[in-house]
Amino acid sequence: MDPAGKIALVTGSARRVGRAILLALADAGADVILHYHSSPEAEVEATLLQVRRLGRRAVCFQADLSQRGEIERLFQQVREAFGRVDILVNSAAVMEPGDVRELGERDWDRIMDTNLKAPFFCSQEAVRLMGPQGGVIVNIADVAGLQAWAHYPVHSISKAGVLMLTQVLAKALGPAVRVNAVAPGPVAMPEAMGLVRWERVAHHLTLQHAGHPEDIGRAVLYLVREDFVTGTTLVVDGGAHIA
Numbered sequence: 001m002d003p004a005g006k007i008a009l010v011t012g013s014a015r016r017v018g019r020a021i022l023l024a025l026a027d028a029g030a031d032v033i034l035h036y037h038s039s040p041e042a043e044v045e046a047t048l049l050q051v052r053r054l055g056r057r058a059v060c061f062q063a064d065l066s067q068r069g070e071i072e073r074l075f076q077q078v079r080e081a082f083g084r085v086d087i088l089v090n091s092a093a094v095m096e097p098g099d100v101r102e103l104g105e106r107d108w109d110r111i112m113d114t115n116l117k118a119p120f121f122c123s124q125e126a127v128r129l130m131g132p133q134g135g136v137i138v139n140i141a142d143v144a145g146l147q148a149w150a151h152y153p154v155h156s157i158s159k160a161g162v163l164m165l166t167q168v169l170a171k172a173l174g175p176a177v178r179v180n181a182v183a184p185g186p187v188a189m190p191e192a193m194g195l196v197r198w199e200r201v202a203h204h205l206t207l208q209h210a211g212h213p214e215d216i217g218r219a220v221l222y223l224v225r226e227d228f229v230t231g232t233t234l235v236v237d238g239g240a241h242i243a
Helices: 016-027 041-053 070-082 104-131 153-173 195-203 213-225
Strands: 006-008 031-035 058-062 088-090 133-142 177-184 231-236
Touching: 006 016, 016 031, 016 041, 016 058, 016 088, 016 133, 016 153, 016 213, 031 041, 041 058, 058 070, 070 104, 088 213, 104 133, 104 153, 104 177, 133 153, 133 213, 177 213, 213 231
Parallel strands: 006 031, 006 088, 031 058, 088 133, 133 177, 177 231
Antiparallel strands: none
16 A cells, blocks of 8 residues: 555554654655654644644544543544544553562553553454555554563563454455554663663664664555555564574
8 A cells, every 4th residue: 555645543653663653654645643642742742743844634632542432532533534544553552561470450451451452442443444445554563472571471461462463353354454563672762771771682682783763664664555465563673583
């Protein structure tokens, strides 16, 4: 699919990786819908301004995607604003550490609802807006879905679920809707991590340097454009999964 002239919704796109994906789609000619939950208004407005400088239409909607009703409200707003959606990128996620011996049900639900339940129901709503002409869904997974991250157990489990969700949706929705995933590695330094530790993480990668959010934007563009790829996961991690 050529993104030019298409309508693209990117969840969690006011900042960091989601923002890079949104800007990549806008730069490729798509009109975009910025979704955010709790990002500061200044970051939302700055991202919208950058999209508009690219000459594309941009709107933003706030929603807590862990709540089914909020997802329904978001897509009703999309329907009213554009009447359709051609591209959905499920990027919104939370990443929280925890000890498997101490994590409670609320911890589990908070992470799983955002990281796995939300992509399922957002995809369901998007397909209804795509109609018979179909479209493209790209799920943002994580290299943690391919490895056992013991210090981020629910995050790792949720992202493994995203990988299977991608395959299930691709099989169920094809050929009209193609569904793929990107599994990023270290492309954006966690806000709680210091630079010294970040550089240490990067050094242990096969390529021995960290990536950038824009790497994920380019990966998403490839999966949007390539019409003979569905049900696959593109790993963009500097070789972390083989290091």
